[in-house]
Amino acid sequence: MAEKTILLDHGSGGMASQELISTLFLKHLDNPILRGLEDSAVLENKAGRLAFTTDSYVVDPLFFPGGDIGKLAVHGTINDLAMRGAAPLCLSLALILEEGMALADLEKIIISISQASRQSGVPIVTGDTKVVPRGKADKVFINTSGIGIVPDGIDISSRHAKAGDAIILSGSMGDHGITIMTRRAGISLDGNLQSDTRPLHNLAARLLKKYPEAIHTFRDPTRGGVATSLNEIAANSGLSIIMEEQRLPVRAEVRAACEILGLEPLYLANEGKCLAVVDGAKADEIVALMRETPEAREAVVIGRVVDGKGGRVVINTPIGGSRVVTPLHGEPLPRIC
Amino acid sequence: MKYVDEYRDRSLVEPLVAELAKSVSRPARIMEVCGTHTMAIFRSGVRSILPEGLEIVSGPGCPVCVTSASHMDAFIGMADLPNVRVSIFGDLFRVPGSRGSLANASSRGAKVDIVYSPVDALECAKQNPRDLVVFLGVGFETTTPGIAATILAAHREKVENFCVFSTQKVIPGPLEVLMQDPELKINGLLCPGHVSAIIGAGAYQPFVDNYGLACVVAGFEPADLLKGLIMLARQIGEGRPRVENIYPRAVSWEGNRRAMAMVDEIFEPVDMQWRGLGVLPQSGLAIRDKYATFDAQKRLAIAIPEAEEAKGCLCGQILKGQTIPTRCPLFDTRCTPGTPVGPCMVSSEGTCAAYHKYGRD
Incomplete structure (x- = not known):
């Protein structure tokens, strides 16, 4: 029997669309709000401030060690909410499918989305599917939007970094970025390269519950890596940042791959790490608490915020020298030799 | 590690x-x-x-940076040909010629693949038998042996839709x-x-x-x-x-004779144009007639167009150690890693890129 694939009919809104919704989407993503299949989800009215975010996912390859596009789409949007201190309430899920995509691959992705959503405790409450002719998209593009509730008294922003703050990184850098790049290039290396994709909202909530005042900024260093996120924090707060290169956590296999390809872990994407800018006096306590959580067992202070030229990020190198760290310009390209 | x-x-x-x-x-x-x-x-x-009392100046040793605008134009012209698929190292993608870069060509629909080794380009040829896969050879002695070995492999395996556009330099x-x-x-x-x-x-x-x-x-x-x-x-x-x-863990006095012999089998010295330095005698490597089917220039009868280097760009003087990037009027104004005017700003090894990334106050 021929492999079942996505047909243009699946996006027509007719019977084929209905079948896809009931046999695939509802089968795996079912919950009382989604089940209604109404034009929009109606959420219980909660008092207070809401956080609202959206992100699109176009990763190639769709499946990679440590995750897949579905997991990323759930975790990425949850993390964007968590980085503002919000408790994620629900997500939307919109798919753009390429005609001819294997139905089995789509089901694998939907199952993965279902698992990620359940494990995170954040339901998908509304969705959409479109199909475009072959060649007009690359198998599947996903958009998720998310709404979260910001607890009273919490105001987390990259503008709130203060001189004297410590910068904590929750774990090793570059795992996701290098996994995708080596897969894309068909490079196989010894060791266990895998994406670090994971949700960070429980970590953020736990930290904010205990240290609502001491935590000033969260940021998940996705595309552009830690270097770019720190540049944004420095620019938005109008302060300087000094990092210590020796403290930067990089797994040995990630470092080896970076050496071969001429890439810097500082510029590689992470999908399950956060930077926390915290009151310097509380930094050790906060690191200790982070290390108790599964998300941040290797949390470490990597630098500090200082008065000085706004937007400037400097790194002290192991030999006692220093250099400026700029944000990423364009895609990281591997070098010739 | x-x-x-x-x-x-x-x-x-x-x-x-x-x-x-x-x-x-x-x-x-x-x-x-x-x-x-x-x-x-x-x-x-x-x-x-x-x-x-100790001063360091940068030399001409970034292969992408010394690639002339004329060669870049020839690369881009070739990438625009139907049924041609060019394979490049990543550094070359954004390097400007006189009218845009391979990145621009790619956005117009030209087939440009970034590879990590010339062997990947040969693989690409095997997987795309209807395309002529051209590997753009831009490099020094470091990359030449790998290209020579790939041409030998293509010769041995009789892969007919693979060739190399050599601007390899010594x-x-x-x-x-x-x-x-x-x-x-x-x-x-x-x-x-x-x-x-x-x-x-x-x-x-x-x-x-x-x-x-x-x-x-x-x-x-x-x-x-x-x-x-x-x-x-x-x-x-x-x-x-x-x-x-002081690098004996990789370098010997006499070098890698086997690699040099392989290079000599495939390539012969020719005069070559360098950005900023002009045409230097016997400074480049062309594919010998014996392997002419793997020579893109012969196969596609490519002429190297005359192209002017970008006005105001000091890459030429920077490559000769005569000036430093921060003295170039275009540095960090018109010329940035996102919008490079000269090649020294593009390559991760380019002097201007290095100054831009690390060297500013």
């Missing part, structure tokens, strides 16, 4: 920093020939701790042309580690004999760089120039 950590270890590196400061007894102006050295010197912070000859420039005033060379792994440390003896230059072949880790500079400063201080090799 083996071969890396031990050369970055603080307990090893700190005494070297102190030793470097003591080694400079006479003003030393050293050229680091290789783009990877340029980047490593910034990245490790060595540039920020240079003692007084280092020693052009370096000698540079040394004849009376304005350059350098007294030492930090010799390239990767190139030397192929051609051997002995290739620099003529620079000692003919120009009295101190020469040290060094690796790329902080301890390598510091040790290299210490030995150069000492040679210059003592007035006793010679070739020293």
